[in-house]
Amino acid sequence: MSEFNLNIFSYSFIQYALIAALLSGIAAGIIGTYVVVKRISYISGGIAHAVLGGLGAAYFWNVNPLYGALASAIAAALIIGLVKLKLKQNEDTVISALWAIGMSVGIIFANLTPGYNVDLISFLFGNILMITRDSLWLLVILDIVIVLTTLIFYKQFLYVSFDEEYSMIRGINVDFIYLLLLSLVALTVVILVQTVGLILVIALLTLPSAIAHMFSKSLFRIIIYSILLVTFFSVTGLLISIYLNIPSGASIILTCGIGYISAFSVTILRTKN
Amino acid sequence: MANKVIEIQDLTFSFNNVPVLSNISIDVERNDFWGIVGPNGGGKTTLLKLILGFLKPGSGLIKILETDPERARTQIGYVPQFGSMDKAFPITVQQVVEMGLTDSKNFFPWGQSKLRCKVNEVLESLKILPLRKKYFGELSGGQQQRVLIARALISDPEILLLDEPTSSIDSSVEGDFFTLLKSLCKEITILLVSHDVAFISSYVNKIACVNNSLVCHASNEITTPELISGLYKDSVTSIHHKCGL
Ligand SMILES: Nc1ncnc2c1ncn2[C@@H]1O[C@H](COP(=O)(O)OP(=O)(O)OP(=O)(O)O)[C@@H](O)[C@H]1O
Numbered sequence: 001m002s003e004f005n006l007n008i009f010s011y012s013f014i015q016y017a018l019i020a021a022l023l024s025g026i027a028a029g030i031i032g033t034y035v036v037v038k039r040i041s042y043i044s045g046g047i048a049h050a051v052l053g054g055l056g057a058a059y060f061w062n063v064n065p066l067y068g069a070l071a072s073a074i075a076a077a078l079i080i081g082l083v084k085l086k087l088k089q090n091e092d093t094v095i096s097a098l099w100a101i102g103m104s105v106g107i108i109f110a111n112l113t114p115g116y117n118v119d120l121i122s123f124l125f126g127n128i129l130m131i132t133r134d135s136l137w138l139l140v141i142l143d144i145v146i147v148l149t150t151l152i153f154y155k156q157f158l159y160v161s162f163d164e165e166y167s168m169i170r171g172i173n174v175d176f177i178y179l180l181l182l183s184l185v186a187l188t189v190v191i192l193v194q195t196v197g198l199i200l201v202i203a204l205l206t207l208p209s210a211i212a213h214m215f216s217k218s219l220f221r222i223i224i225y226s227i228l229l230v231t232f233f234s235v236t237g238l239l240i241s242i243y244l245n246i247p248s249g250a251s252i253i254l255t256c257g258i259g260y261i262s263a264f265s266v267t268i269l270r271t272k273n
Numbered sequence: 274m275a276n277k278v279i280e281i282q283d284l285t286f287s288f289n290n291v292p293v294l295s296n297i298s299i300d301v302e303r304n305d306f307w308g309i310v311g312p313n314g315g316g317k318t319t320l321l322k323l324i325l326g327f328l329k330p331g332s333g334l335i336k337i338l339e340t341d342p343e344r345a346r347t348q349i350g351y352v353p354q355f356g357s358m359d360k361a362f363p364i365t366v367q368q369v370v371e372m373g374l375t376d377s378k379n380f381f382p383w384g385q386s387k388l389r390c391k392v393n394e395v396l397e398s399l400k401i402l403p404l405r406k407k408y409f410g411e412l413s414g415g416q417q418q419r420v421l422i423a424r425a426l427i428s429d430p431e432i433l434l435l436d437e438p439t440s441s442i443d444s445s446v447e448g449d450f451f452t453l454l455k456s457l458c459k460e461i462t463i464l465l466v467s468h469d470v471a472f473i474s475s476y477v478n479k480i481a482c483v484n485n486s487l488v489c490h491a492s493n494e495i496t497t498p499e500l501i502s503g504l505y506k507d508s509v510t511s512i513h514h515k516c517g518l
């Protein structure tokens with residue numbers, strides 16, 4: 001057992017997977033916190049699923065699927081955001097429509113693309129062990145964008161999430177901040193699609209931050225705890241998947257889910273005592 | 274400096290084709306202290322939101338500090354009736370009050386130590402300094418209301434819009450707060466929505482009754498209970514009660 005333990009870390013694909021776990025921890029920890037406190041998890045789910053359309057199209061035209069994912073995630077974020085801001089329509093309906101349209105487009109493109117596409121399946125369910133050096137660099141860039149943007153706009157994100165009306169009074173461009181936040185959600189989705197897959201993105205985006213929220217009321221601390229938790233769940237889930245030879249994406253999310261239920265039970269027990 | 278701080282002419286506003294405000298005209302001058310009264314659903318909150326530019330008038334004109342509401346609103350301090358904020362949000366009292374000082378030049382989370390002094394001052398004046406590090410969601414309704422008043426006062430606004438700011442505040446603090454407002458209106462302009470006509474009439478100098486239309490009175494007119502009843506038409510019971518009649 002211990003021999004195996006040491007050996008696996010010398011494989012480059014394991015090293016890449018661990019780096020990917022850390023990089024997705026940073027993105028999902030930060031953005032997941034905003035998704036939870038601003039209650040936009042349904043929007044985030046819509047963005048994640050719409051990404052399948054972009055992935056399918058990218059395979060069909062034979063471009064790097066990550067660019068397809070990036071383009072469709074940003075497009076979905078902006079469409080949902082603008083519909084909410086400008087039309088003041090029932091956003092749930094728009095999100096559901098985009099969710100379904102994105103997935104249908106993806107399935108049709110996948111069907112039109114010659115040959116059976118294993119990669120497309122791996123984006124549905126994620127495969128952190130197949131991450132390449134090039135994708136890692138893309139993850140690094142996306143992480144830098146996310147971290148810098150949140151640092152620069154920390155106060156605006158805080159104020160707009162707390163109280164949109166008073167943010168407007170203080171001269172903050174609330175619509176811009178909202179669209180910016182949704183775009184960061186889109187970037188995070190693109191990162192997580194590679195590690196846990198688009199179907200499971202929303203779990204890794206919301207559960208760790210929800211756990212962190214149970215134990216702290218400080219936004220900054222929730223972010224830090226979330227980063228640690230996402231990284232911990234990803235690494236633990238990954239190692240379990242290697243030992244048990246089960247799919248890594250599902251293993252990571254299951255670890256995360258068990259963590260959430262445990263944390264939930266602890267808080268219930270604590271309030272009872 | 275011009276004296277007209279708020280200028281509203283023939284303003285009409287409807288929610289889904291139901292008229293809420295019709296033909297409103299009012300001129301608010303510098304250092305005025307207006308009390309705004311009227312029955313539930315009369316349109317008082319709607320009027321304040323039009324002044325802030327959150328709602329757009331159906332017809333008519335609104336000028337605030339000689340410009341549009343959207344441009345002028347950074348000069349306004351506002352205490353909402355209920356507030357659109359998420360009460361369970363992870364934010365401290367200190368951060369909520371600092372929000373009142375944010376402007377486009379003051380975005381970054383660093384270099385804020387001189388703000389702290391100002392925050393402490395305002396919190397002290399509302400007797401909530403010990404709550405500074407608490408989370409907003411952990412406070413009682415009245416404490417939250419005081420924090421929101423602090424947020425509105427801290428920017429030294431030209432105009433204060435207060436929508437029933439003391440509805441859950443105990444009477445000792447309420448009295449102090451009104452004395453504070455009275456001294457503030459030597460420099461700024463205040464619009465205060467309240468249901469307690471008898472109480473506010475000793476502080477405000479003008480009263481507007483908003484019930485779809487708007488009728489103005491000087492505050493010294495509002496001395497007789499009959500007049501107070503007249504303002505409210507049929508919803509006067511609470512007023513009678515408070516007047517001890
Ligand atoms: N968002 C909305 N959509 C539709 N109608 C609304 C909306 N907000 C207010 N109204 C209607 O506009 C009218 C005026 O409401 P407003 O909140 O301005 O009253 P108010 O004078 O502030 O009452 P209160 O004393 O209860 O605070 C009411 O009849 C209300 O039903």
Ligand SMILES: [Mg+2]
Nearest residue numbers: 317318319354
């Ligand atoms: Mg009201």
